[in-house]
Amino acid sequence: MDSLGPLNAFVQAAQTRSFTVAGRQLGVSSSAIGKAVARLEERLGVRLFHRSTRTITLTPEGALFLERCRRIFAEIEAAELELSQTQGAPRGKLRVSMPLAGMLMMPALSAFMRAYPEIELDLDFSDRLVDVIEEGFDAVVRAGEIRDSRLMARALGTFRLKLVGAPDYLARRGIPRRPEDLRSHACLHHRYATSGKLEPWPLRRGRKQLEIDLPTTAVVNTIEPLIHMAEQGLGIACLPDFAVRRQLDDGALVTVLDGHTHHAGLFRLLWPSSRYVSPKLRAFADFMAQNLFPA
Structure with missing residues (x-):
């Protein structure tokens, strides 16, 4: 010893x-x-x-x-x-790094807190590339590929990017029928916080990816303002479907160019591979996989 x-x-x-x-x-x-x-x-x-x-x-x-x-x-x-595990329910502090879009995951996180009141969530919302081990996180939630061999991963759910606009905006400016029609529209863009680059819109014709020089009516580094601008009829935005599910359901936003947008993303939970999965981390992984993107 x-x-x-x-x-x-x-x-x-x-x-x-x-x-x-x-x-x-x-x-x-x-x-x-x-x-x-x-x-x-x-x-x-x-x-x-x-x-x-x-x-x-x-x-x-x-x-x-x-x-x-x-x-x-x-x-x-x-x-x-x-x-x-024989002492009762999962408990203790659980430190998790979430993406900025994680603010839109609060319904699932709130439900987790109600289901596991003895787990203390310590959430850090950031799109920067955190070092899970060095910075002392129990886990991180991220989209994209895994490039760190020291980490284990579990898929939490898939999402798709959609082009959306408010019905009154589309009534005024017309519904784009071809990707090229976007050149005459107000386009609301998301900028990556880590690289400073604009997130490309997944426009395709058949299997060919299209690169169209789109207007930059507004550029924002978080998703919530883009949702608000789109709801206010200020333009068309490219947003993940889970972020605008409510607006699509109640008709505040509608999708356009569905036949020309092809995208699939995956959120994963990552944690150090050398670390045994604790009851609190296992509870978080199981709950989020079931509730983050409900059907």
Whole structure:
């Protein structure tokens, strides 16, 4: 058991690629992490890290040792969680990073809070690329591809981008029949918060993707203002279907060019692969997968 401390220091340093970050997560100094790793290397008789003035990287022996250590800690955590599950409902703080569009997921999040009152949600709404492990999140909800091999994933639901406008706007300006007709319309755009680029509209003719120079009547970096502008009859916006489901149902907005828009997106829940899925995280994943995008 006396070896678990140095092993934990090694695992944290290996996962974060930093003695400083590992020390911050464990509540000790970076030098303490370095000394613990050095003692471990001396005891094992192998070098676990290549060190430079700025970074540390695993040696081949270190990479093999990391996988075995992860399994050891996963078994310990599994044993602890197996016992904790006998103590009642999932509980404790759950820190989750949500996209800015997550504000539109509040009905599902509110329902989760009512269903699991002993779980304390700590939500961070941002479209920036967060480091789940380094920043101490239990999980993140994001759309797009997974590029971090350290993370596990679960699909929460699919969505589609739709072109929408208010009936009174379309009565005034006419309904676009071809993608090219959008050049004479007021177009309301979303700008990615991370890159600053405009989100492209998924316009197609058959299997051919179209690149049309659209007017930029307004550009916004969050979705809610675009919904409001579209409802007010200020133009046509390209929005995810889950964000405007109510407006489409009550007729405040209608879709246009459905035959020329082809898009499918996927929201996923991501969490560190080395971490056993706790009851609170499992409850969150199961609930959101069932309730985020109800049929």
